[in-house]
Amino acid sequence: MPLAAPEFIRPAIRAMQGYQPGEQPQGQSSVIKLNTNESPYPPSPKVFEAINYVLTGDRLRKYPDPVGWEFRRAASKVLNVPAECIVIGNGSDEILSMAVRTLVPEGGVIVAPTPSYILYQSLAQIQGARFHELPFEKDWSLDANKLQGIGHLTFIPNPNSPTGTFIEPENLVNWPTPLVLDEAYVEFGEKNGLSLVQEHPHILVSRTFSKAYALAGIRFGFAVAHPSVAEQFYKVKDSYNCDVLSLAAATAAITDQAYLQEMKNKIIATRAVLSSALVELGFKVTPSHTNFVWCQHPDQFEKKIYEELKARNILVRYFHYANWGNGLRISVGTDAQIAQLLDELRMILKR
Ligand SMILES: Cc1ncc(COP(=O)(O)O)c(C=O)c1O
Numbered sequence: 001m002p003l004a005a006p007e008f009i010r011p012a013i014r015a016m017q018g019y020q021p022g023e024q025p026q027g028q029s030s031v032i033k034l035n036t037n038e039s040p041y042p043p044s045p046k047v048f049e050a051i052n053y054v055l056t057g058d059r060l061r062k063y064p065d066p067v068g069w070e071f072r073r074a075a076s077k078v079l080n081v082p083a084e085c086i087v088i089g090n091g092s093d094e095i096l097s098m099a100v101r102t103l104v105p106e107g108g109v110i111v112a113p114t115p116s117y118i119l120y121q122s123l124a125q126i127q128g129a130r131f132h133e134l135p136f137e138k139d140w141s142l143d144a145n146k147l148q149g150i151g152h153l154t155f156i157p158n159p160n161s162p163t164g165t166f167i168e169p170e171n172l173v174n175w176p177t178p179l180v181l182d183e184a185y186v187e188f189g190e191k192n193g194l195s196l197v198q199e200h201p202h203i204l205v206s207r208t209f210s211k212a213y214a215l216a217g218i219r220f221g222f223a224v225a226h227p228s229v230a231e232q233f234y235k236v237k238d239s240y241n242c243d244v245l246s247l248a249a250a251t252a253a254i255t256d257q258a259y260l261q262e263m264k265n266k267i268i269a270t271r272a273v274l275s276s277a278l279v280e281l282g283f284k285v286t287p288s289h290t291n292f293v294w295c296q297h298p299d300q301f302e303k304k305i306y307e308e309l310k311a312r313n314i315l316v317r318y319f320h321y322a323n324w325g326n327g328l329r330i331s332v333g334t335d336a337q338i339a340q341l342l343d344e345l346r347m348i349l350k351r
Contacts (some may be wrong), residue, residue, distance in 0.1 A: 092221030
């Protein structure tokens with residue numbers, strides 16, 4: 001039973017449920033974890049070197065660089081954007097939260113597509129803002145005309161979660177509200193929205209190190225924004241939001257693009273195997289631009305499949321969206337993990 005919230009808690013917080021992240025089983029190494037889109041591979045060896053360097057020096061005693069210049073200079077070279085445009089965050093979730101605090105007044109409106117990342121709704125509730133859902137069109141595009149002028153901020157995950165679909169960034173240039181392109185999974189696709197930021201100050205890009213860079217445990221993300229916008233974000237963020245270890249890890253990881261490419265290629269190859277095997281098992285699979293696959297079964301209950309997999313120590317994510325439907329989001333694991341998942345699915349579905 002949840003405790004009754006004291007009266008002095010803000011009504012908006014009392015009323016909300018709170019975001020429920022995907023399960024993180026503790027101490028059960030036998031679990032095959034395909035539920036929160038972490039990388040199945042370790043981060044670049046350069047990350048371990050960088051962390052060791054920090055640990056053996058005198059860096060833990062002192063505060064980190066509050067604005068992360070070393071990381072920003074490294075990212076600037078790799079991404080070909082000025083370092084002034086980059087804002088560091090404690091995971092990209094913090095970047096999303098900064099965007100809300102910087103752009104959305106209390107009583108304002110936050111827009112996001114359905115189905116998409118559930119955290120956006122929680123961020124709206126925390127801010128005391130209204131959440132407006134904009135359903136995807138049948139071809140996974142979005143029709144901005146349907147907003148009819150409302151909204152102080154729109155979040156578009158691109159590629160989207162949980163569907164893995166992608167919208168050409170050029171098609172979003174004239175979006176009628178400030179727009180955060182949440183590019184948490186962009187490294188697994190072909191294109192991104194970075195080139196839009198310089199010329200369109202109302203467009204921001206958010207990136208994470210939790211997926212392709214295999215650093216979910218370190219908590220690091222960043223925004224790329226027009227310098228006039230980035231400057232405002234720096235007023236809003238916590239003073240020392242990124243610690244010395246995460247800054248060192250992220251700087252080393254972004255510098256090692258060859259390793260990133262190698263891991264990306266492996267994951268994309270396994271994604272193709274997983275997708276076609278799921279089709280053979282009767283699932284409807286949406287073509288993915290990410291490190292996960294979204295699938296729906298026309299004549300089986302996805303929730304039951306999720307539960308049966310869980311009983312066999314395999315975690316995937318089950319989503320149910322009111323007015324939209326159910327499905328399973330399966331992160332791409334190693335080849336061996338995916339082979340085991342498919343064996344279990346064949347038994348569950350008796351194929
Ligand atoms: C669309 C999307 N955005 C942001 C995040 C958060 O990433 P981070 O670990 O950087 O906070 C996730 C994590 O699953 C995600 O799916």
